[in-house]
Amino acid sequence: MKRYPKVYLRDINGALVGYWKKYFHSLSEVEISQGDIFGIQAQAIVSPANSFGLMGGGIDLIYRDRFGVEVEKLVQKNINIHYYGELPVGQALSVPMVGNLDYPNLIVAPTMRLPMSIDNTLNPYLAFRAVLLRAKDTGIESLVCPGLGTGVGKACPEMVARQMFVAYLNVVLQRSPIKPEHISKQMNWMLRCSQAKV
Numbered sequence: 001m002k003r004y005p006k007v008y009l010r011d012i013n014g015a016l017v018g019y020w021k022k023y024f025h026s027l028s029e030v031e032i033s034q035g036d037i038f039g040i041q042a043q044a045i046v047s048p049a050n051s052f053g054l055m056g057g058g059i060d061l062i063y064r065d066r067f068g069v070e071v072e073k074l075v076q077k078n079i080n081i082h083y084y085g086e087l088p089v090g091q092a093l094s095v096p097m098v099g100n101l102d103y104p105n106l107i108v109a110p111t112m113r114l115p116m117s118i119d120n121t122l123n124p125y126l127a128f129r130a131v132l133l134r135a136k137d138t139g140i141e142s143l144v145c146p147g148l149g150t151g152v153g154k155a156c157p158e159m160v161a162r163q164m165f166v167a168y169l170n171v172v173l174q175r176s177p178i179k180p181e182h183i184s185k186q187m188n189w190m191l192r193c194s195q196a197k198v
Helices: 014-024 058-067 069-083 123-138 157-171 180-190
Strands: 006-011 030-034 044-047 093-096 105-108 142-145
Touching: 006 014, 014 030, 014 157, 044 058, 058 069, 069 093, 069 105, 093 123, 105 123, 123 142, 123 157, 157 180
Parallel strands: 006 030, 006 142, 044 105, 044 142
Antiparallel strands: 093 105
């Protein structure tokens, strides 16, 4: 029986890390820390990309600089082969990074179709849900994930933390609501952001 991976949430955004700790505090199996994402080693590192595998901005650019331009070509090749050129938000693919001992796999989970604001959308939830399912299906035992959509996507850190928390509850702990009114209530909670808009 396939198991869900050990999850490391790591980001340089202090506000996001604080909200992660607030919502995940009772889940000791999820480790949260602030800092450079490369400070944590895991079987997979998560790329909150766009649907076409363009890695020219945000943390994806940092990945491309770290792993080389070939990683972008590999991601795009896999998207072309398996998804006819476009990986929709809500789906994820894993790309083996041969020879990389720190991160043998890259999980690509788009948070947007193209670089754009995704604030007040459910895209971070859909992306993290896809990450968790992909890791389970491919037997990945550990993954490190940054904030999903808080960079180029300009999403509210609190909203992103809420959505990643709910994705974990629904997928790993299997606490997904069934009744439509409960699903709607959960969705509205995920979209809340108490931070004042700048």
